Amino acid sequence: MLEKKQLITIKGTRDGLTLFIDDSCSYDEAYKDLSEKLSNNRPKKDEPVVSVSVKLGSRYLNQTQKEELKELINLGNHFRVVSIYSDVVARHDALQWMEESEVKTINRIVRSGQIIEVKGDLLLIGDVNPGGTVESTGNIYIMGSLHGIAHAGVNGNRDAIIVASFMKPNQLRIADYISRAPDYESDGVYMECGRVDEKQDKIVIDRLQVLSHKQVDLSGFERRINNG
The missing domain is CATH 3.30.750 (Transcription Regulator spoIIAA)
Structure with a gap:
């Protein structure tokens, strides 16, 4: 039997x-x-x-x-x-996950009064002028100058980062954290990133290379930027 x-x-x-x-x-x-x-x-x-x-x-x-x-x-x-x-997972959930994990590439200059909002990571090839705003649910990568406002992790993701070739923003936001422009004058030689430092309880700006030492969970796209 x-x-x-x-x-x-x-x-x-x-x-x-x-x-x-x-x-x-x-x-x-x-x-x-x-x-x-x-x-x-x-x-x-x-x-x-x-x-x-x-x-x-x-x-x-x-x-x-x-x-x-x-x-x-x-x-x-x-x-x-x-x-x-x-x-x-349900098809709807899978599509939503793909949308939120995808890197959206935009090639333009964000001028004063303009706002770009995306789900997932944002790769902007261009500048964000003073008064311009870029927002994403994930990370933000700006291959240009950031003089306006950048808000990453808008849905509450404090692990999100903001990267720019030239970092001189009006304001940085990551989840519910807000920071003004850095106190020093960037020389434009190194890409910089803004991230939340839980110990200091604020947004800090570092050279992009420090991410590899901070055990930040990098996506494949981030690793390619960080490693050149």
Whole structure:
């Protein structure tokens, strides 16, 4: 007689339990098997609440199915679902991720009163004149002079950076941090970058090369700039 395939695997960790759901069976089969396992292994009433992480593998669940799983696991079992992770993402989420991680290249001069807003990283080949503004949800790279306003990480990403060939801005913004122009006169020989220094709790301006020593998570595009 063939042994019944294990659809639900539960492993204990120091943070609680990890629940693996086989991704080759149907959702209804997995739900039924999980329900049976939970009903046969109910904890005692005086046991503490245990955190549960659910791993779906290559299975996609819609929001309704996720809520059903949470309710099944949480209900009367002294369990609390803290995360549900899948290797599969919805098409909408994938397209949004691509848009936000893409480098948008623009070749122009941003003049006074003009505003450029992009999702993802911005590569501007040109200058930002006084009164001009560039904004992005990611990083900003300016192959030219920055005399206006640059705002990176507009959605709250404090790890975003601002790079310019000549750094003399009216104002730098990274997430919710704001900085005025640097106190010194840039000689225009080295590209410079603005980044958030958490210890100093402010935006600092450095030579671009310092990023490799600050353990900043660089994308491939950033590494090519930094390494010449």
